[in-house]
Amino acid sequence: MKNSTKWILIAVVLLAVLPLLFVKGEFGGADDAAEDMIKTLQPSYEPWFSSLLEPPPETESMLFALQAALGSGFIGYTIGLFKGKSAKSKTQ
Numbered sequence: 622m623k624n625s626t627k628w629i630l631i632a633v634v635l636l637a638v639l640p641l642l643f644v645k646g647e648f649g650g651a652d653d654a655a656e657d658m659i660k661t662l663q664p665s666y667e668p669w670f671s672s673l674l675e676p677p678p679e680t681e682s683m684l685f686a687l688q689a690a691l692g693s694g695f696i697g698y699t700i701g702l703f704k705g706k707s708a709k710s711k712t713q
């Protein structure tokens with residue numbers, strides 16, 4: 622492994638780990654923040670409708686991760702497909 626690659630890898634790991642260790646606070650979603658702001662600005666606000674099914678937070682996180690994985694797989698497949706077609710056309 623090159624020396625510069627090793628330093629970049631160390632920097633990426635530190636950028637991922639240090640905030641988790643030193644940032645004190647609660648991580649919340651944008652939906653919760655918006656709901657809190659609406660309640661602050663308009664205490665009498667009533668939502669138009671409510672969800673028929675509200676999964677537990679663990680399920681929401683899992684579905685979000687699944688969506689991200691499927692999207693990444695699709696993008697990776699598409700890039701690989703175009704790269705393969707490009708390489709194939711260059712060899713012909």
